[in-house]
Amino acid sequence: DSFQCRCKKGFNDLRPERPGRICKQMIDECERPELNSCDRNAKCLDEEDGYNCECKSGFADVSPSPSLPGRACRPIVNECIDQKLNDCDPRAKCIDQPDGYQCECPSNTKDISPSAAFPGRVCHVFENECLTGKHDCDPQAVCQDNEQAFTCECPK
The missing domain is CATH 2.10.25.10 (Laminin)
Structure with missing residues (x-):
């Protein structure tokens, strides 16, 4: 058996x-x-x-x-759809990511965000005061544009 x-x-x-x-x-x-x-x-x-x-x-x-x-x-939330859901600078590009979002300042601006870990929060627009005429240099002086503003240099 x-x-x-x-x-x-x-x-x-x-x-x-x-x-x-x-x-x-x-x-x-x-x-x-x-x-x-x-x-x-x-x-x-x-x-x-x-x-x-x-x-x-x-x-x-x-x-x-x-x-x-x-x-x-x-x-999953796309924080870039509504600006109220992100703190990107209005000029910055919001890039949606699986775990949140990233902000990117456009190339014609400078990123001056307080924290390097959170870029694109403050994008400073460069204005060339020398080109736009928004300077107070003497007509005989040379206007030199820089990141902050401009300088006037008298000819030598």
């Missing part, structure tokens, strides 16, 4: 080389939210040895641990 052992449905065989000897009840952690740590904006994916979480479409994964994704999901 020979016999064959097999784990019942809903049980996992922990020693497939000797079937049916050690059976562990499978638990679907995704069935009950208290059994998993997925964010409410994540999909719970049941797996043989546990579960995984995946942020739903329209949500960015901001989980603190890369090995545990889907634990913190926040809505």
Whole structure:
């Protein structure tokens, strides 16, 4: 007489080389939210040895641990669509990024933002007072434009 052992449905065989000897009840952690740590904006994916979480479409994964994704999901927002959602200088180009946005001053301006970590917050427009005539140099003097303003130099 020979016999064959097999784990019942809903049980996992922990020693497939000797079937049916050690059976562990499978638990679907995704069935009950208290059994998993997925964010409410994540999909719970049941797996043989546990579960995984995946942020739903329209949500960015901001989980603190890369090995545990889907634990913190926040809505993806394009801060560049509405100027009220970003603090870029009105002249700056707002560049949307997955984790926020970046500001970039145009080439005809100088970035004088208080923090180098946050560029494009203050873009200074250069005005060439010598070309526009907005200077008070003597007609005989030479007007020299610089980043701050201008200087007047009398001929020698």
